[in-house]
Amino acid sequence: MEKKYKVIKRLFSWLFNNREMLVNIFILIFIFAFLLNYFKPELMLSETITAGGDTASHYYPAKYLKEYLLPHGKVVGWCPGWYAGFPLFQFYFPLSFILMAVLSYLIPLQIAFKLVTVLGSFLLPICAFYSMRLMKFEFPMPALAAVFTLPFLFMEANSMWGGNIPSTLAGEFSYSISLAIAVLFLGSFYRGLEEKKGILVNSFLVFLIALTHVYTLLFIGVTSIFFLIKRNKEAIISNLYYTFKTYFLGFLLSAIWTIPLFTKLEFTISYNYVWVIDAIKTVFPDILLPIIAFAILGFIISIKKRDNRIWYISFSLVSAMFLFLTASKIGVVDIRFVPFMQLFILFIGAYGVFVVISRFKGRWLAAIIIMILTVLWVSSNVTFIPAWINWNYQGFENKPLWVSYKAVNDYLHGDESDPRVVYEHSDLHNQAGSLRAYESLPLFSGRSTLEGLYMQSTISSPFVFYIQSEISEVVSCPLPGYPCSPFNLENGLKHLKMFNVKHIIARSDKLKEEIKAFDNVELVRTIEPYNIYEILDNENRYVTVPAYEPVLFETNNWKNISYKWFGKPDVIDIPLVFSGVNDRNFKTSSNLETLPRIAIDNNCSISERVTNETIAFTTSCVGKPHIISISYYPNWQVKGADKIYLVSPSFMLVYPNSNEVTLYYGMTGTDYLAILLSVAGFVIIFYNIFRSQSVKRLLKR
Amino acid sequence: MERSKFVFVAAVLFSCLAQLALAGSISITVTATTSVFSDNGIVNITLQNNGDEAAEDVRVSLLLSEDFTSDMVVIGRLFPGVPWSGSIFVNTTDNLLPGAYPAVILTQYRDANGYPFSSVSKNSIVYKEISYSDISSKINDNKKVELSDNGKIFMTLWNQGDSAIDAKIRLYMPLEIKANEYEKYIHLDSKEEKELEFKISNFGALAGSSYFVLSAIEYDGDKHYTSFASGIVEIKEKAEIAGLETSWLIFLLIALIIIFSLYQFKGRIRWKKNTK
Numbered sequence: 001m002e003k004k005y006k007v008i009k010r011l012f013s014w015l016f017n018n019r020e021m022l023v024n025i026f027i028l029i030f031i032f033a034f035l036l037n038y039f040k041p042e043l044m045l046s047e048t049i050t051a052g053g054d055t056a057s058h059y060y061p062a063k064y065l066k067e068y069l070l071p072h073g074k075v076v077g078w079c080p081g082w083y084a085g086f087p088l089f090q091f092y093f094p095l096s097f098i099l100m101a102v103l104s105y106l107i108p109l110q111i112a113f114k115l116v117t118v119l120g121s122f123l124l125p126i127c128a129f130y131s132m133r134l135m136k137f138e139f140p141m142p143a144l145a146a147v148f149t150l151p152f153l154f155m156e157a158n159s160m161w162g163g164n165i166p167s168t169l170a171g172e173f174s175y176s177i178s179l180a181i182a183v184l185f186l187g188s189f190y191r192g193l194e195e196k197k198g199i200l201v202n203s204f205l206v207f208l209i210a211l212t213h214v215y216t217l218l219f220i221g222v223t224s225i226f227f228l229i230k231r232n233k234e235a236i237i238s239n240l241y242y243t244f245k246t247y248f249l250g251f252l253l254s255a256i257w258t259i260p261l262f263t264k265l266e267f268t269i270s271y272n273y274v275w276v277i278d279a280i281k282t283v284f285p286d287i288l289l290p291i292i293a294f295a296i297l298g299f300i301i302s303i304k305k306r307d308n309r310i311w312y313i314s315f316s317l318v319s320a321m322f323l324f325l326t327a328s329k330i331g332v333v334d335i336r337f338v339p340f341m342q343l344f345i346l347f348i349g350a351y352g353v354f355v356v357i358s359r360f361k362g363r364w365l366a367a368i369i370i371m372i373l374t375v376l377w378v379s380s381n382v383t384f385i386p387a388w389i390n391w392n393y394q395g396f397e398n399k400p401l402w403v404s405y406k407a408v409n410d411y412l413h414g415d416e417s418d419p420r421v422v423y424e425h426s427d428l429h430n431q432a433g434s435l436r437a438y439e440s441l442p443l444f445s446g447r448s449t450l451e452g453l454y455m456q457s458t459i460s461s462p463f464v465f466y467i468q469s470e471i472s473e474v475v476s477c478p479l480p481g482y483p484c485s486p487f488n489l490e491n492g493l494k495h496l497k498m499f500n501v502k503h504i505i506a507r508s509d510k511l512k513e514e515i516k517a518f519d520n521v522e523l524v525r526t527i528e529p530y531n532i533y534e535i536l537d538n539e540n541r542y543v544t545v546p547a548y549e550p551v552l553f554e555t556n557n558w559k560n561i562s563y564k565w566f567g568k569p570d571v572i573d574i575p576l577v578f579s580g581v582n583d584r585n586f587k588t589s590s591n592l593e594t595l596p597r598i599a600i601d602n603n604c605s606i607s608e609r610v611t612n613e614t615i616a617f618t619t620s621c622v623g624k625p626h627i628i629s630i631s632y633y634p635n636w637q638v639k640g641a642d643k644i645y646l647v648s649p650s651f652m653l654v655y656p657n658s659n660e661v662t663l664y665y666g667m668t669g670t671d672y673l674a675i676l677l678s679v680a681g682f683v684i685i686f687y688n689i690f691r692s693q694s695v696k697r698l699l700k701r
Numbered sequence: 702m703e704r705s706k707f708v709f710v711a712a713v714l715f716s717c718l719a720q721l722a723l724a725g726s727i728s729i730t731v732t733a734t735t736s737v738f739s740d741n742g743i744v745n746i747t748l749q750n751n752g753d754e755a756a757e758d759v760r761v762s763l764l765l766s767e768d769f770t771s772d773m774v775v776i777g778r779l780f781p782g783v784p785w786s787g788s789i790f791v792n793t794t795d796n797l798l799p800g801a802y803p804a805v806i807l808t809q810y811r812d813a814n815g816y817p818f819s820s821v822s823k824n825s826i827v828y829k830e831i832s833y834s835d836i837s838s839k840i841n842d843n844k845k846v847e848l849s850d851n852g853k854i855f856m857t858l859w860n861q862g863d864s865a866i867d868a869k870i871r872l873y874m875p876l877e878i879k880a881n882e883y884e885k886y887i888h889l890d891s892k893e894e895k896e897l898e899f900k901i902s903n904f905g906a907l908a909g910s911s912y913f914v915l916s917a918i919e920y921d922g923d924k925h926y927t928s929f930a931s932g933i934v935e936i937k938e939k940a941e942i943a944g945l946e947t948s949w950l951i952f953l954l955i956a957l958i959i960i961f962s963l964y965q966f967k968g969r970i971r972w973k974k975n976t977k
Contacts, residue, residue, distance in 0.1 A: 037942060362964040365957055372954045379942050384877070384905025386850065391904070400881065509767075 020139040023364045024129070027143040027371050031125045031150065034375055038165075038382075038389055039118050047110045048395025049443075051433030053159075054171025055117060055392055057453040058097075060443040061088055062113050066101040068612055076257070078613045078635070078665040080416045081442030082452025083460040084499060084650070085630045090260060091268050091457035093174045095211035114393055120176025121168055125149045127180040128347070131187030135309045137354070140367035144350035147371045148291055152343050154378045154385060157285035162215070163339035169388045171453075178212035179339065181205060182220050189220075190312060192242065193227050199245050200688055206250025207681075210258055215336040221247070222319040226312050252681030259674035267633055268456050269479060269559075275335040283338055284345075287381040291349035298352030310351055317344040396440075401432040407527045409444035412503060417610040419502035419540045420448045425472040426507040428529070438505065450499060455479065459559065460631040460650040463566055467495045473508035482563060489514055491569050493521070497538045498572070498649070500629045504533040542610055542629050543617045545602035550575040550625050550647060551595050552586035562648045564592060571595055575627060576648035583643075584655065600624060613665035619656055628652040628663060637666045727752040729759075729779065731806055731822040742791040742826050744804060748776065749784040756810040756818075761789070764805040764821070764873055766919070769793050771804075779810065791826055799829035800925030803917035805873040817905075819875040821915055823929050832924040835862030836889065840916065840932030848878070848903055849937045856897040856916060856930060860889035868920040872899055877906035878914065878934060906936045 015022060049059055060081060069077045069088070075098060079088035089097065096116050103112035125146040132142035152164060159166035162175035185205040192198035210217050224247075227239040251258065277283060284292060302310030320340035327334035357366035396402060412421055423429075423438040430437070441449040451468060455461040455478065462482040469475040469484030470492030477484035485491065487510070496504070504521070506512050512531050515521050525532040551574055555561045558578035565576055574595045577586055587596040604621035615628055630636075632646040638654055640661035647653035654661060690696075728751040735744045744763060750756050755778050762773040771791045779785055791804065806822040838858045840846070846854055860866050866889045872880050881900040889895060906912055912934045919927050942950055 034942065360961075360965060361967065362961055365961045365964060369954065369957050369961060372950060372957070375942055376947075376950065376954070379947070383907050387877075387879075387902070387904040387906075390850070390902070509770075 019364045023140065023367055024143050027140075027367065028126060028129060028146060030371060030375070031146060032122065034150065034378075035122055035153075038386055039121075039393075040389075043390065043393040044114050044118065045111055046393070046395070047108050048393070048397045049110055049440075050114055050117065050392055051394070051396045051399060051437075052169060052388065052392035053434055054436060054453055055169060055173070056396070056434035057436050057439040058117075058171060058173075059113055060440055061092075061453070062097050062100045062104075063109060063443060064088060065094075065097050066104050066109060070101055072613075076260070078633075080610075080612055080630070081448050082439065083450065083455070083458045083464050083631060084420075085448075085633075086452075086454065086458035086460070087264075087267075087633055087635065088454075088457075090257075090264065092454045093178070093212050093214070094257065095208065096174045096177055110395070116177075117168065117173040120163075120173055120178075120180050121153055121165055123177065123180035124153060124163075124183065127184040131183050131185075132347075132350075134184075134187035134191040135312075136191070137309065137351075138358075140357070140363055140370075141350060141354040143367050144353055144370060145347050147374050148346040148350045149343070150374055150378045151287045151291060151381075152339075152346055154382050155285055155287050155342070156381070156383060156385060157282055157287075158335075161335045161338050163343065165385055166388065167339075169385075169392050175213045175215065175336070178209055178216040179343070181208050181212065182216040183343070185209060185220055186223065186312075186316060189224065189246070190309065192246070193239055196238070196242060199242065199249065200685055202246045203249035203253065203681075204685065206247060207253035210250065210254040215332065218323060218332070219316075219320060219337065219340055222323060223316045225319070226315040249681060249684060252677050252684065255674045255677035255681065257674070259677065260668075260671055263670045264634060267459055269459065269461050269482075270331050271333065271456050271479065275333070277335075283342070287378065288342060288346065290377065291346050291353075293349075294352030294356070295345045295349035296352070298348045298350075298355060301355050302348075302351065307351075310348060313344050313347050313351075317341050317348075320344065396433040396437070399431060399433045401529075404527050404530060405432040405437060406444070408505060408530055408532065409441065411525055411527065411532060412441070412445040412447050414445065414447045416442075416446070416448055416612055417608075418447055419500045419538060420450060421445070421503040421505065422450050422467065422471065422496055422499075422501045423505035424507045424511050425451075425468045425476055426474055428507055447503075450501070458631050458633075458650070462559075462563055463495070463499075463649045466563075466566060467492060467499065470495065471504070471511060473510040485567065487514075489518065493518065493535065494569060494572065495566070496535060498629065500538065500540070500542050502535055502538050502540055504535065506531045506533060541606060541608055542615060543606050543608045543619070543626055544629070545600065545604045545606070545619075545621055545624050546573065546575050546627055547600060547602055548574045549587060549596070549598040549600055550577045550645075550653060552577045552579065552582050552588045553648075554588055554590040558646070561592070562650065566649045568592060572648075575625070575653065577653060578646045578648070614662060615664075616660070616662040618659055619661065620659070622656050622659060624655070626654050626656060626661070628654065633665075634668055635665050635671070636663055638663050727754050727756045727810070727812055727818070729756060729808060729810065729820065731761075731808055731820070733806055733822065733824045735804070735824070735826050737827045737829065737831065738791070739829050740793070742793075742828070744771075744789045744791060744806075744824065744826065745786070746774075746789065746806060747784055747786045748779060748808065750779045750781045753781050754812065755780045757812065759785075759808070759810040761787075762807050762809075763789055763791065763824075764803070764807050765791065765826075766802055768797050769802065769804070769826070793828065797828055798921055798923075798925040800832035801825045801827050801834070801927040802925060803871070803873075803919065803927050803929070805915060805917070807873075807876075809876070817876070819877060820913060821873045821875055822913075823915055823931060825917075825927050825929070828925070830924060832926045834918065834920075834926040834928035836860055836866065836868060836918045836920070836926070836928050838916070838918055838928065838930035840914065840930045843932070845911070846901075846914075846932055846934045847937050848901065848906070848934050851900065851902045852934075854880075854899040854901055854914065854916075854932065854934075856899070857894065858887060858889060858897065858918060859894045860891060863891050864922075865890045866920045866922075868918050870897060871917050871919070873915040873917065874901070874934075875906070875912050875914075877904055878902070878912060879904040901934070903936060906934075908936050911935045 075094050076089045100112045100116045128149050129142045129146040132145045155164045159170045162172045163179045168176045189202050192202050224243050228236055230236045320337045324334050324337040357363050421441055429435050439452050441447055450464040462479055470488045475484055520537045521533050522536055524534045553576040589595050606617055606619045608617040629651050631650050632652050636644055638644050640658045641654035641656050645653040730749050733744055733746045757778055759776040759779045760773055763771045769791050771789050774787055776785050804824050804826040806824050809819045811817050841855050868887050870885045872883050879902050914932050914934050916930045
């Protein structure tokens, strides 16, 4: 009996002595349980294809990576499904998709996709905790920082800025993962600089951040300037050296992706949208306000205490503000920097609370009280998030229009060699799982369509949205600087044939009614509420010989000229070449009104074989211009012709010098250089790992 | 002394910002009038914000059957106490049966935080001739429908007429509530009473709020007939947080605050004992 009593006494004594560690564990588990209360396991582990917002459209790239790119030994590759083809994962962040694909070898891809899309939300509290630990904040500051990520995650004031759950559900899961890693990096970098250690870990974190989001990379880069603001010259040099080594190694590791990204930016469309914030409450909504009160207190105390760590966090906040204000000048979206401000204010708030409760006995109890209060506060502020989670993770298969949507996809079934399918833009598509449900046509039907996600990733996107505006009752017209057309089916049909579109999916009564006036369009199937039409006079080929000789257009702004050309139906049969050098005796022009019109006998016999990354064709018209209605990109190479020209609107043009021509998606010189640099980076990492004492000791054992 | 200063400053800041968080409400009432029309109809609508906070991005549209078209009206900001009046034109191209057709008014707006809200208001349009429906109906026996995540709307329909009717029943709800099916068809013999059920789910409706929902019952005879049933869906507070009943969590919180308060005196009590 006495022995039992002693054991219990010892147990209680151990629990009491380790209460801070136990409270930390309890708080982290509770946060996870709180998140799981919303992201219900039965929903997350069900084998359905995630729907909702942009998230729905991210599934197709994940599947393409798993089923085509990875088996071909690549992560970046050509994807024909959207925008007349584009380089998938060259201009969008591949890491989360790699994670999905790798996980999918253990669990179904549908589940792997769901788990990775919520990963950032689960990582953020734990990264905040460890970031504060690395900065050597005392208990319970790390736990409080983790708890205060909850008001940020459950903030419903915006669903497009990034980091919070609504944004994650709307498709910005890469940003959420990147944000969590960036928070961890800030702590790790602070500790590394203090102790002049951890370059490998920090550069690896830079690598992870670069491959998950560029905005977080910009943010941590600017934040690191904090360590160069010193009075002591030696300290500046020492910090500069550490910072340079970290970022340089991070750059080497990520070079395989970042170098091609920066060297091929010309083949993207910029999107520097300036957000109008008309109320301060949008930036600091109710759910954050109580903690902001403590942030003000925390900041005042940090000045009094000269706490360098809070100044560092405050500097991060100022860095985010600076990036927000200068975003439009560097060609990025300003609003993506606001989540950093919101989050870092909460961390300063955690410090404020920490200082207050540190003046009481039993801070471990206070930490639990603060956690429960926060959870109750957050719960009382949550409104639509559970509904959005259900909508997304119940999947396409459980949506009201699933039966019709699937029937449309089944009817159109084909592959990348078939002509494309276009669909009318409509808010009503949401009943099928997302406003963007039909971007998943390549996933469900195998056929390529025009619209897609990652609209900055290709030079074809402005033309695709122009076509959308010509054939849709309601338009999205998302690209600033590229005005759209009024409804104009006649011009739209010309453009559709240019893009090798055979089928049209109509949703609105307006389109269904107006299309009846065209003899060259036939209703082939009605699957309520959709009509499917076939364009009868489409050539149903990706390779065509134009009716008129291409003209070399002299301009410094070919994107703008090509877009103007596209909107002029009287000249779109004269292709414009934008190669800069006249190496083929092209007729030249610098005015769209006076383009030379020289007819070509285009009565040619062409047979084509199209796969994801090759276009092979046999032609009877050697020496004549052949337009391939697939987006131009420098990685495309050709056999059977001298070179590939960029031709309007955004396609490829070749002049075959033999009957057999093959275009294939290959690698450029910068791609090889990038691989070399990344290999060098990983060699440095592994060399240093094996050289470290702890690994040597481990190997000796 | 210093501790109390800290607590005081924190409490003042907290309460100031909490006040900000609790301020503001929006309550929009919609009234509409319409007259019998033959080609193009007009629905005159008045909106009034009875709250104390401006409603942002206010839009009004009519939810019509497929035989009619109308445009959405964008109002913009609706200030408290300042009514807005306007008209929505209704067009029809087809040769329809004369009678009453549903033209439910959908009002959408956002609050200062950007939260979207919507509501539906009962309204019908009369094409050429007035008609009086033989079907009477009610939703959930005129009791509130309680909804947490998923729920059901029960409808009772009664054909008071002398002949059988094939009717279409359509649900009209704010966008924050979704239904698995919005339309159902029913055959009602003379004097027959039947029940129908719609599965609904919460799609961002606010806990503790009540939402007005409608169903339109339409059928064709010598004319087109429309009647409405209305009901209230009350959104119940979610009772669980992290797998724990909220009440348990509050109980735990109170217990912890008491223990924490007692803990502050732990040393003093011991000290007092020692001095004795």
